[in-house]
Structures are given as C-alpha cells and as structure tokens.
Amino acid sequence: MIKLALILMISLVASCSTAMKGTTVPENGTGPGQTGTEQPTAPGEGPQTPAFKAFSFIQMSDTQLAFHTGDASDFLTDTLTLDTLVRQINRLRPPFVLVTGDMTDNSTNKAQLAAYRKVIDRVDKSIPVHHLPGNHDVGSACSKAKVAAFEQNYGPSKFSFTWENCALIGINSCAIFAANPSSGDPSAEAAEIAEEQYKWLEQELKAAQDKGARIVFGHYPVFVKSISEDRSTNNFSQEERERYWKLFKQYKVAAFGCGHTHYPYESSYLGIDAVTCGAVAAPLGKGYRGAELWTVSAEGKVTHKYLSIQEFVNLRSL
Numbered sequence: 001m002i003k004l005a006l007i008l009m010i011s012l013v014a015s016c017s018t019a020m021k022g023t024t025v026p027e028n029g030t031g032p033g034q035t036g037t038e039q040p041t042a043p044g045e046g047p048q049t050p051a052f053k054a055f056s057f058i059q060m061s062d063t064q065l066a067f068h069t070g071d072a073s074d075f076l077t078d079t080l081t082l083d084t085l086v087r088q089i090n091r092l093r094p095p096f097v098l099v100t101g102d103m104t105d106n107s108t109n110k111a112q113l114a115a116y117r118k119v120i121d122r123v124d125k126s127i128p129v130h131h132l133p134g135n136h137d138v139g140s141a142c143s144k145a146k147v148a149a150f151e152q153n154y155g156p157s158k159f160s161f162t163w164e165n166c167a168l169i170g171i172n173s174c175a176i177f178a179a180n181p182s183s184g185d186p187s188a189e190a191a192e193i194a195e196e197q198y199k200w201l202e203q204e205l206k207a208a209q210d211k212g213a214r215i216v217f218g219h220y221p222v223f224v225k226s227i228s229e230d231r232s233t234n235n236f237s238q239e240e241r242e243r244y245w246k247l248f249k250q251y252k253v254a255a256f257g258c259g260h261t262h263y264p265y266e267s268s269y270l271g272i273d274a275v276t277c278g279a280v281a282a283p284l285g286k287g288y289r290g291a292e293l294w295t296v297s298a299e300g301k302v303t304h305k306y307l308s309i310q311e312f313v314n315l316r317s318l
C-alpha cells in the first residue's frame with residue numbers, strides 16, 4: 001500500500017509540473033489557468049492541456065497597387081505579387097491576416113481599388129483580414145470624410161481582438177502623424193481623431209492587462225531605427241514617440257508593428273520591439289517584396305521575421 005501511495009504521489013507531482021509549463025502566467029498573477037488553488041489530477045488522467053496554443057499570423061503592408069510604375073493604370077506586377085501571397089495565406093492558413101495600410105497608390109482610383117478588392121477577396125473566408133489606414137488611403141490630412149470612405153471600403157479604421165493569450169490592437173496612426181506632420185499644417189480633424197483614439201487605446205491596453213502578450217499595429221512607424229532619430233515622413237514627432245512608447249511600456253506591449261517605409265527594419269527600445277514591415281509593392285532602399293511572419297508562444301513570447309514572397313512560397317507550414 002505504501003508503495004502504491006508513493007507511485008500516485010510521484011505521478012501527481014509530474015502532471016502538475018507538466019501543466020504549469022504550458023500555462024500562461026499573466027503579469028498580475030491572475031487569469032486563465034491561474035486560480036491560486038491547485039487542482040489535483042486524478043491518477044491515470046495524464047497531463048493537462050496547456051491553457052493556450054502557440055500561433056503564427058501574417059502582417060502585410062503597402063500592397064500599394066501602381067506605386068512607382070509612373071502609370072496609375074499599370075499595377076499588374078503588384079497585383080500578381082499580392083495574388084502569390086494570398087495563395088500562400090490560403091495554403092498556410094494563419095488564423096487571421098493584418099494589412100497595415102497603403103493598399104493602393106491612389107485611394108480614389110476605382111480600377112486600383114477594384115483590383116485590390118478582387119485579389120484580397122480570394123483569401124479564404126475562414127481567415128479574417130483586418131485593414132488599417134495608410135496615408136495613401138486616408139490622405140495626408142486624414143480628414144473625417146477620408147476615414148469614413150476608408151471604413152466603407154475596408155472596415156473599421158482601428159481594431160482590438162484577442163487570439164489565444166494575445167491582445168492584438170490596431171490604430172489609425174495616420175491621424176497621429178497628420179495632427180503633428182513633419183511638414184505642412186497640422187490637421188485639426190486628425191488631432192480630434194487621434195485624441196479620441198488615444199483614450200480608446202489606453203482603455204484597450206488596460207483591459208488586456210491579464211493577457212500573456214499585447215501587440216499594437218499601425219501604418220506609420222512611431223520611429224524606425226531610434227527613438228531620438230531625426231524627424232521625417234517616416235516617424236512621429238519626438239513628443240508623440242515618447243508619449244506612445246511610455247504608454248506601451250506601462251502596459252507591457254511586446255511590439256509595435258507598422259509599414260510605410262517599403263523596407264523592413266527592426267529595432268527595440270525599453271524592451272518593446274519596433275517592427276517595420278517591408279512592402280508587398282515596389283521596395284525602397286534595401287527593401288524587397290515580402291511580409292512579416294509573427295509568432296506568439298503559448299507563454300506569450302512574441303517573435304517576428306520579415307520573409308520575402310519567395311520565402312513564403314518555400315515555407316512548408318506556419
């Protein structure tokens with residue numbers, strides 16, 4: 001009897017430690033799988049299923065049909081590249097796809113909009129596609145009318161949802177940029193949108209405190225290489241950079257993912273990754289056509305890698 005009791009005790013300890021390995025422990029120590037009371041596993045029941053599963057998803061940016069061809073009606077290469085990526089999405093089957101802005105070069109060109117819609121609609125209906133506005137979608141002033149037109153074409157201009165243990169939040173970064181542009185007049189309408197959105201973002205981050213990870217997305221980079229880099233058309237004002245990074249730090253955001261530059265770049269500040277995704281459309285600088293592959297582990301660790309279109313074609317599975 002003593003021997004049997006000993007075997008039962010050893011098996012109980014082993015299954016508890018297996019279950020803990022796969023359980024996300026949120027920063028505040030409460031939440032799913034962390035009740036504070038140990039639940040004994042009945043003998044023979046085996047290891048418990050982890051609370052969350054690791055998952056990968058794809059962020060694409062700047063599909064920007066007709067960018068740099070010099071002809072608004074010439075976007076065949078961009079459409080074919082997007083179509084190749086869509087085919088890989090349907091084969092690899094991520095749980096969702098994010099598109100971080102500048103879907104077409106000209107948001108009022110009906111042929112470009114129709115061509116984008118035709119290809120993106122080929123994404124399997126079981127895979128949701130969430131769009132965020134870029135400056136080519138809502139204009140440099142990011143007026144309320146342009147944002148409304150964007151929402152008609154692409155759905156909400158910001159989003160917040162949870163997948164497994166990860167909160168995914170998308171913002172209209174064009175409003176933040178247009179409220180404090182690198183040149184020209186600040187847009188009062190954009191400032192209004194940006195301030196309302198800031199409060200919403202803060203609330204969403206607060207509500208996601210018990211998640212294993214939080215990632216925020218937008219079109220414009222907050223900054224590309226360094227928080228103190230020179231002001232340009234590729235970053236927020238110094239004041240806004242610090243404001244948003246401070247908020248991200250407060251709520252333990254793992255990364256900010258964006259696009260706009262047409263070349264991929266990764267940097268980090270205060271432990272928060274700044275991930276600039278290259279373009280599906282014509283690259284700039286050292287860029288190449290591709291998309292960002294993001295992975296969130298069962299424990300909430302966030303990793304990311306920019307892959308060329310060819311690397312997506314060669315990828316066996318997510």
Ligand SMILES: [Zn+2]
Pocket residue numbers: 102134135136219259260261
């Ligand atoms: Zn852009």
